[in-house]
Structures are given as C-alpha cells and as structure tokens.
Amino acid sequence: MGNYRFIISGGGTGGHIYPAISIADELKRRYPNAEFLFVGAKDRMEMEKVPQAGYKIEGLWITGIQRKLTLKNMMFPFKLISSLIKASKIVTKFKPHAVVGTGGFASGPLLKVASGRGIPCVLQEQNSFAGITNKLLKDKVAKICVAYDGMERFFPSDKIVKTGNPVRSDLISINEDKNEALRFFGLETGRKTLLVLGGSLGSKRINALIAENLEFFKSLGLQVLWQCGKGYIETYKPLNSDTVKVHAFFNDMAKTYAAADFIISRSGAGAVSELCLVGKPTIFIPSPVVAEDHQTKNAQALVAEDAAIMIKESNLDEDFKTRFQSVFESRELQENLAKNIKALALPNATKDICDEIEKLLN
Numbered sequence: 001m002g003n004y005r006f007i008i009s010g011g012g013t014g015g016h017i018y019p020a021i022s023i024a025d026e027l028k029r030r031y032p033n034a035e036f037l038f039v040g041a042k043d044r045m046e047m048e049k050v051p052q053a054g055y056k057i058e059g060l061w062i063t064g065i066q067r068k069l070t071l072k073n074m075m076f077p078f079k080l081i082s083s084l085i086k087a088s089k090i091v092t093k094f095k096p097h098a099v100v101g102t103g104g105f106a107s108g109p110l111l112k113v114a115s116g117r118g119i120p121c122v123l124q125e126q127n128s129f130a131g132i133t134n135k136l137l138k139d140k141v142a143k144i145c146v147a148y149d150g151m152e153r154f155f156p157s158d159k160i161v162k163t164g165n166p167v168r169s170d171l172i173s174i175n176e177d178k179n180e181a182l183r184f185f186g187l188e189t190g191r192k193t194l195l196v197l198g199g200s201l202g203s204k205r206i207n208a209l210i211a212e213n214l215e216f217f218k219s220l221g222l223q224v225l226w227q228c229g230k231g232y233i234e235t236y237k238p239l240n241s242d243t244v245k246v247h248a249f250f251n252d253m254a255k256t257y258a259a260a261d262f263i264i265s266r267s268g269a270g271a272v273s274e275l276c277l278v279g280k281p282t283i284f285i286p287s288p289v290v291a292e293d294h295q296t297k298n299a300q301a302l303v304a305e306d307a308a309i310m311i312k313e314s315n316l317d318e319d320f321k322t323r324f325q326s327v328f329e330s331r332e333l334q335e336n337l338a339k340n341i342k343a344l345a346l347p348n349a350t351k352d353i354c355d356e357i358e359k360l361l362n
C-alpha cells in the first residue's frame with residue numbers, strides 16, 4: 001500500500017521551491033514507498049536545490065511573460081508549446097496519482113496537462129496576492145491551500161483551504177545549539193549577532209545598506225552574518241572579516257537562525273512564515289518591486305500585532321539607524337517582538353496541506 005506517485009511542480013525562487021520540498025518530505029514520511037518527481041524551469045535555482053534535497057527533477061523550457069516586447073517575449077509561444085509537449089511526456093511516463101503546484105512558471109504547463117487528464121491537482125499559494133500561474137490554474141485544480149484570509153478575491157471559495165505556508169521540518173522547532181552554530185560560521189560565541197537575509201536571490205538594496213552600516217554595527221559590538229545572494233557574492237566577499245561573514249546563500253537555515261540575536265530580512269512569504277517560528281526580534285525591509293506590493297502587506301500583518309518592525313526602502317536613509325538602535329537598546333522591546341512574532345506561527349501547515357492531498361487519493 002502507499003505506492004503512490006506524486007509530481008510536485010514549482011520554482012523560480014526559493015519562495016516556491018521550499019514549500020514544494022516540505023510537502024514532498026511530509027508525503028514521503030506518510031508513504032515511504034511513494035515515488036516523487038519534481039518539475040521546474042530549466043536554469044532556475046530549483047535545478048540545484050531540489051537534487052540537494054534528495055529528489056529527482058525535470059526542467060521545462062519556460063519563463064514568464066514580460067510586459068515589454070522583447071526577444072525573450074517573442075520566444076514565449078515556442079517555450080510554452082515546448083513545455084506543454086514535455087509536460088505531457090512526463091505525465092504519460094510517470095503516471096502520477098496526484099500533482100501539487102506551488103507557483104512559478106513551470107507549474108503552469110505541468111498542472112494544465114495533468115488536470116486535463118483528470119489527475120487530482122492541488123495548488124499552494126504562499127502570498128496574500130495570488131501569483132499569475134496559480135490564477136490561471138484555479139479552475140482546473142481540486143483544492144487551493146492558502147496562507148492568508150480574503151483569497152476569495154482570486155480563487156473559487158469552495159476550493160480554498162487556509163493552511164498557512166509549509167516550512168521545512170527542521171525549522172519547525174529548531175534544535176541547533178547557538179554556540180555551535182556561531183562556531184560553525186566562524187563567529188565569536190560571546191558576541192551578539194545580526195543575521196541579514198535578502199530573500200532567496202539576495203537584495204541589492206539591503207546589501208548596500210549593510211555595507212554602509214558595517215562601522216555602525218561594529219560600534220554597537222555586533223557581529224554580522226550576511227546572506228548577500230548568489231549574484232552579489234563577488235562584490236561583497238571582500239568585506240569578510242572576523243566579525244563579518246558574507247555568504248551567497250545558507251544551505252542550513254536551522255543553524256543560520258540559531259546563530260542570530262537580531263534579524264533583518266526581506267518579507268517574502270516563506271521568510272515571514274519561518275521567522276514566526278524562529279521568534280527573534282526582526283526588522284523587515286519589504287521588496288517594493290513585487291506584485292501588488294505584497295511583501296509590504298506580509299510585513300504589515302506582523303507590525304499590526306507588534307510582532308516585527310518594518311522599514312520601507314524609501315525611508316532607510318533617514319530612519320534605519322535610529323530604528324535599529326531603538327530595538328538594539330531595549331530589552332523589553334526585543335522580548336515583546338520575540339513573543340508576539342512567535343504567537344503568529346502556523347506550524348501545522350505542511351500536515352494540513354498533505355491531509356488535503358490525501359483526501360484526493362481516496
């Protein structure tokens with residue numbers, strides 16, 4: 001029993017990939033004999049991260065469509081046809097019992113083909129503003145697992161289930177020892193540590209802010225553990241020192257979170273869900289260039305509960321130092337932020353999503 005075959009499709013950024021891996025891990029826990037196949041987009045980060053997590057992946061030749069008339073855009077119809085053909089071959093060969101889409105362009109052709117053949121499909125939408133691929137698929141799927149209220153604006157209400165966002169199981173309750181984590185990163189155990197996260201691809205503006213403020217952090221006695229993003233590592237690597245550790249990307253987020261006393265982060269949906277579980281004083285700097293400004297909304301939801309601080313990019317020059325210092329200097333504020341953010345965690349999201357998938361198997 002339980003020899004199920006699952007296709008999980010999503011990617012482009014970590015925000016779509018890690019939920020996909022979490023769901024696969026939980027399904028594997030429930031059905032140890034199940035087979036899994038991931039389908040992502042060629043050349044995107046899932047082609048590296050999914051095999052690292054121990055799963056097979058196939059890549060489709062697909063990108064998003066842009067508003068401008070560019071060569072890339074003119075190629076779109078060809079990419080779409082090629083992806084539909086490849087998705088069709090994949091589904092025919094693998095014969096999945098269920099398909100899960102976590103957003104990102106590759107999940108479009110794959111779920112369109114699978115749903116067209118009557119295979120039960122589930123979508124997982126991480127944000128408070130639905131992504132374009134999930135909106136296109138909404139009528140074809142059986143269930144849509146969401147993390148925010150009010151998603152009836154985008155999806156049929158009878159298909160919506162509010163589960164929260166999947167978080168990798170090692171981040172649900174972090175067991176890493178703080179001092180060991182600090183030593184792992186080459187940092188001092190007696191010193192307070194600021195963790196900087198720029199989202200899965202890194203953030204140009206946050207990197208510039210941190211580089212500008214290294215002296216300021218030093219004056220506060222802080223050491224800095226800094227994820228700058230794969231595309232920025234050559235620029236910021238020279239800033240490495242005894243008290244500043246620059247990384248392109250952290251593969252072990254449990255250790256990374258364990259090392260931190262203070263966190264500065266983008267407010268992508270995944271980062272927010274994880275930081276609620278982590279429960280440490282956090283300053284969000286939302287990306288202003290995402291659809292419907294959804295990172296600001298993600299962060300605002302926490303600010304409204306006194307669970308985090310948010311500084312908009314446009315106010316960084318003026319406000320950053322004073323607002324950072326106000327958190328740094330007040331033990332009471334730190335304790336309140338930590339307590340309030342933790343209260344917003346939804347640790348059962350992955351289980352609840354897998355319950356929905358299970359219902360469709362029977």
Ligand SMILES: CC(=O)N[C@H]1[C@@H](OP(=O)(O)OP(=O)(O)OC[C@H]2O[C@@H](n3ccc(=O)[nH]c3=O)[C@H](O)[C@@H]2O)O[C@H](CO)[C@@H](O)[C@@H]1O
Binds near residue numbers: 269
């Ligand atoms: C610029 C952009 O389009 N951002 C979107 C993208 O964010 P992004 O791809 O940054 O994703 P999230 O913030 O949702 O999640 C980031 C994930 O990457 C992991 N991580 C991050 C840094 C690191 O060094 N190591 C590591 O493993 C985090 O632990 C987390 O699991 O998808 C999110 C979810 O759809 C959206 O809300 C964001 O608006």
